[in-house]
Amino acid sequence: MKIIKAWTFWLIPVLLVALAVTPWIWWEIKPDQTLQVTILDKTVANDSYREHKGLVWLLNQQKYVKADGQPYDYTKDYYGFFPQADGKYTTTELPEQMKGTDMIYLADTYGVEKAEYQGTNAGDEDSSAGTGDLSQGMLYGGLTDTDVQRIKAGVEGGGVKTLIAEFNSLATPTKQSVRKQIYPLLGVEWTGWTGRYFSDLTRGGEVPAFLSGNGSDANQWPYTGPGIVLVHEDGRVVVLQEGKQIGTEGVQTILTTQGKALLGLNDTVRYNYWFDIMKPAAGTEVLATYDLGLTEDGRTKMQEAGIDGSFPAIIQQQHDSYVSYYFAGDYADHDQYPFWRRYEGWETVKRWFTFDRPNSEDAFYWHIYVPLMKAILAQTAGSK
Template sequence: MEKRVFSWLYVYMVLAVLVLFAPYWLWWLKPETKLDLLIVDKTVPDRSYHEHQGLVWVLNQQKYVHGNGKRYKAARDYAGFAPKQDETYEVRPLPKEMARYDAVYIVDTYGVYEEEFVHKQTDGARAKVYGGLERQEMESLWRFARQGGKTLIAEFNSMAHPTEKEVRASFAQLFGLEWTGWIGRYFPDLNSQEVPVWVKENYKAQYGKAFSFRGPGMVLVDESDRLLVLDRRDLGGGGVMFSSTKAGEARWGGKMRTSYSYWFDIVKPLDERMVLATYTLSLSERGKEKLRAIGLPFSFPAVVRYETKTYQSYYFCGDYADQGELPSVYQTVGLDVWR
């Protein structure tokens, strides 16, 4: 009798261990998918690679590998600004021949500035070391798109400052949209250190008084540094809401709705049917009136998909791949959903 009880206890323990470690071994049983993705990131002031490490984590967690079978590494697998250990850097250009790639993901082209790279400060006056999308790079992206069957993905900031207007217009054409010139962000507290110094300096220069806001609010800035601050009196019951459209639900197989609290840009698609998700600003009537005065909508695209006979593109109107903190382990099924 005791032997039978012990046997069943042993079986239960084995089953418990299998269930406990199921996400781990299920990940190892999952087949790999080959994908040659070119990641472009010009905003790498240090070796944390925070602008594209979220993208690399997802690629590895979903078991995407290079065509040669190697897994993606944030420090190795990208073109752009590459800092070295001795506080020098190198620039990794776009490959001259891009035909072998299935897709290109432009994470960020804002660049690296002296305050971050040289002086190790996170804010202050902006003196560029390197950054902006260049004309020859734009030409390479067009050639890549025309090869047929390719995918282009980009997100904020890939075309705003410091990219020149001519290059920006070419980028917008490639992705089937138009930039209004405005960017913005919701802050849970306008008195926090999250609000950049340049926002406060611009506000004082524009309005002739100190930036003294407190509590939740939004900051909107255009390409000429014109600034609009919406404080708690201008807000409704929330901040910025990301919601899938009917086209997005059909493409993703379900509805998506969540709050978004980082930088976004306001764009116009060539065709409203291309919009897969939108942002909606939660505003009071006072706040809506302020946006009407400068010709901005309360709801605008968050994800735009553009398709031609030779390529498809996705533009994410936000800083989606930027992840400051990520789990050290990715070899687990379901961890992406939990996150």
């Protein structure tokens, strides 16, 4: 009887340990998959690497490796701006030849401002908004003619299967002439409008000074409480206050029928960061839309500004030799890089236990971005 009691006493701890260890063992024995992803990120003002860190985490968690068999390193495996000590930096251009590349991912091409990199604006998470005051000048940034020509060569004859771009890859400071060259490759056109949901519109808080002014005129920015700010590249600003022009749910990401089929999910989640308003080209499929929950007053304000009340969040286009996606938001922007990437199914656990909250950016990452990219990565790997 004592032996039975001792055995039952240890049974539960042993089962709990086995339950915790099994997903790790499963991940370790799972074979790697070779997938060569070329990442372009020109907006790396510090060593957070957050504009592409969320993508690299997922590549490693899903056990995709480079052509040389090595896992991806978010500090090295990208092209663009590389910060160094003592205010120095280096830059690298996209490779001339894309042979062997399976996917091109334009994470952010806004670039780095002089003032920001020199420390006068360090840590500004809105640096890639593409609508700020550029009077201080840019150290580096913007999509270039060379970038577009190399991307075009890769997707049209270099064997690239998937092209992905997200905000900010097309807005300021990229020149209009360059945008026009890449629009057909992505199946989109920028309307000139950029926006963001803020939990508090009060001047001096989350809202950047270039939107709310310097405070010299108290009537210039009378807004408080939650809301959305839309800004055009020509300087026009539209403010939508919660409870007046929009509902209480912020910017809702709603999957279309095609989007639900791709993700295998039916989630509707807030998107709480910067986004741009894009016009999809003929022949594209919209996989998700943004809905602002506009009131009658809100619809009037949007109509007066020439903005549709609902606009695309995720756009897909099938081309002759590749498929393109445009994400109208800072989707790969994720500041965390947890050890739990070496854990099978961790991304599903995080989706279950990450709740949709007004001020959270995590819910969108785990509920929409991760399932979306898992599907796209799997499709790309399967088309090789």
